[in-house]
Amino acid sequence: MRMFISMLTFFLLFNGANAQTYISPVKHTITLAGAFGEIRSSHFHAGIDIRPSAKAIDTIYAVADGYLSRVKTQRGGFGRAVYIDHPDGNTSVYAHLSVLLKPIESYVYQAQMKDESYEVDLYPEANSIKIKKGQAIGLMGNAGNSYGKHLHFEIRDTKSEVPKNPFLFGIKAGDNIKPTISYCTIHGLSPDLNDVHRTRIGNKFSSTEGGTIPTYAIPAWRAGISVYAFDQMKGSSNRNGYYEMKMFVDDSLFYYSKMDAVSYEEGDLLDAYVDYTTKSETGRREALLYRMPANKVSAIKYLRDDGTIPLFAGSKRKVCLEVSDFDGNKSFAYWYMVRDTAMKGNVPHADCDTKLKVEKAQYLSFPGGKLSIDAYTTPNSTGFSVSRDSAGITIGCRETAILKSIELCLDDLDSSSVSEKMIFAKIDETTPSSTGAYWSAGKYCTSINATGRYGFITDDKAPSISPGRFSAAAAKYSQFTFELRDNIRYSGQAKTFEYKVFVDGKFIPCEMKELVKTLYVPISQLSPGKHELLITAMDYAGNKSSFSRTFTK
Structure with a gap:
């Protein structure tokens, strides 16, 4: 429910002018290691990553007047993060800091000593710790889940907590380099949007309308496009995310996305937004320019026919992709598609016991237990199965994107049969991954976030x-x-x-x-x-x- 409430606020986030002018959180010229909304491995990037200067120490400054509303220290995630609420209804976030400066440092230290824990998540009373615009609050660092020194910076709507693109507030880097369209794939689609054929065209397209435009014959009644594109800026080799993507078919707009705001909850939908098969096989994150049924990502502003393109045997369809960065630099890709006379049928689900209907909640039983699967747990309707043997439980008949946790409950166990050292885990990986478990109405239950092999292991080894x-x-x-x-x-x-x-x-x-x-x-x-x-x-x-x-x- 919270996700849908957050999405509804998107239409209200940018009405009217900002109540105050924001300054940069750093004193040096901004270059980016990560753009807002870009596709990461498991989420949409909810801020901008600002690279360090050539100096050994980079001080971080509050972008506007406000008060400390939250500060968190943790071993992963943001590491050290400061949250400042501002009078205009926004919250600025500063993450991966190496050092917190006073008075924030003193406040955190007292809480850490009281709790006997480095990891604390604190919410001071409103206006109890006031912060002035330009006040030094910390030093740029590499704390938490960070691969190098940088500042992760966000601006969020305070009430909804939806992150907004900081470029909309004037905190940005100058950019005169157009985005790169690196790789494209044409998907021949079945009615339920499963692939019946793939044509990986890579970068074999024309970048100008006046160039030699190739034609691709696709053995399917309809097609969908996926694309990997990135943006680079002067002074940085990082491949950052783009701002806008448009797809035209025969000069008519079929798809339009724009990264002005994206909620953290929408990160759960990432694997419906991208080509999951390509992502899992190669690591390349190609955005789907057609909508899977579970894809409710708000960055998609317009779709015609859900972005799917009808194909005809005797008539070419002209495709044009237009990718833009925030400064208006643009790149293009052109090609033609036609329906091949040698058609492909639907992908069979012979290896799967059940076909999940994406819009319906379903329950799958197996010996001694049951899976509870919510609607829109998978990107689209797909084959699925669950089986159990003496060594464990196999969930899924192929690698499938799981967007919501699946509840697994075993009803043939009792508390005396599960010792403290017994851990329920994903066991088909080099290092087993504990899922956590709980007793509910006499059943042993856990949450599953991926297909694969699960079972009990004994953990009697200390860290x-x-x-x-x-x-x-x-x-x-x-x-x-x-x-x-x-x-x-x-x-x-x-x-x-x-x-x-x-x-x-x-x-x-x-x-x-x-x-x-x-x-x-x-x-x-x-x-x-x-x-x-x-x-x-x-x-x-x-x-x-x-x-x-x-x-x-």
């Missing part, structure tokens, strides 16, 4: 704590590093392992970067002399480990 940069003679050290790893990955409702760090018996909040499994223990604040270090870790199954050493500062 490992391995010294990285550590020495008992630490007079010249400013911090220690340790590698913290668990033998299980975590997804869904499963909780990751907890850790704590103590020096001389006193808890100290220490950052961990989940992406590289590294714990950072600062010691520059300690007085000279001997000190006792203790690190503890406990996983979801209750397995505990510790590291204890004496060192001299």
Whole structure:
């Protein structure tokens, strides 16, 4: 329900002028490592990623007057993130910070000490910590799920929490490089929008209307187009997302998308927005220029016939793609399509027990259990199956995009048969991934987010704590590093392992970067002399480990 409410607000987000002028969150010229709305592996990018300057330290500044409404520190995600509410109804977000500056730092430290946890998610009372326009709030960093130093910056509607394109507020980089249309695919489609044929034309098209335009014969009654395109800016080699995409067929508009706003909830729909098969096989994220039934992404502003193109044996259809960046630089792709006389039939579902009807909720039973599948869980109607043997449960008869969690419940177990060390996990991966589980009305239930193989494993191994940069003679050290790893990955409702760090018996909040499994223990604040270090870790199954050493500062 929240997602639909968020979508309804899109039409109201940009009415009227902004109540105040925003400044840049950095002092240097902005170049981007990531654009708003671009397609990431599991979500739409909800902000812009600003690259660092040539200086060692880049201070981050509040873009407008307001007050601190939220601050969060975590081992993954945004790492350190600051949220500032502004009087005009917007919230600015600053993420992956390496350092928080006062008074924010003091507020966070007190909460971390009280909770004995580095990870906190705090919501100060409105106007209790006021922030002035241009006030330094932190330093650009690489905290959380980040592969390099940068600032992830967002502007959200405060009430709906829907992110808006910061370029609409004047916070942008100059761009005179037109986007690149890198790869195109023509999909021959069945009535339920499954592929009956693919013609991967790549970049074999004309970039000008006056050039030699190729013709492709497609063995299907209708076609759909998918495209991988990107934008680059002067001073940056990053392949960023484009702003607008249009598709014309015989000079009539069939598809139009524009990245002005996108909610976080819409990220769940990503695999209905892209060609999921190509994404899973190659990693290339081709946007579908036709709408799968489950694709409710608001960036799509117009579709004719859901973007599908009827094909005729004796008449060519002219296709034109127009891709634009925010500054109006444009690229084009042209080709013709005609229906091939050698037609392909619908893709059979012989290997699947059931055909899921995308618009209906369905229940699939198997020995000792049941799957509960909501409507619009898959992008379109498709084959599906579930089976169980002595070693586990197989969900799906082929790799299929799962947009919503599927509830799996087992009714042939009782609490005495499932010990604390037994973990329900996805077991067809190199490292098993715990899904988390719960008892409901006497049934053992969990949430499934992907097709594959699932089953019980025993987890009796504690997280490992391995010294990285550590020495008992630490007079010249400013911090220690340790590698913290668990033998299980975590997804869904499963909780990751907890850790704590103590020096001389006193808890100290220490950052961990989940992406590289590294714990950072600062010691520059300690007085000279001997000190006792203790690190503890406990996983979801209750397995505990510790590291204890004496060192001299």
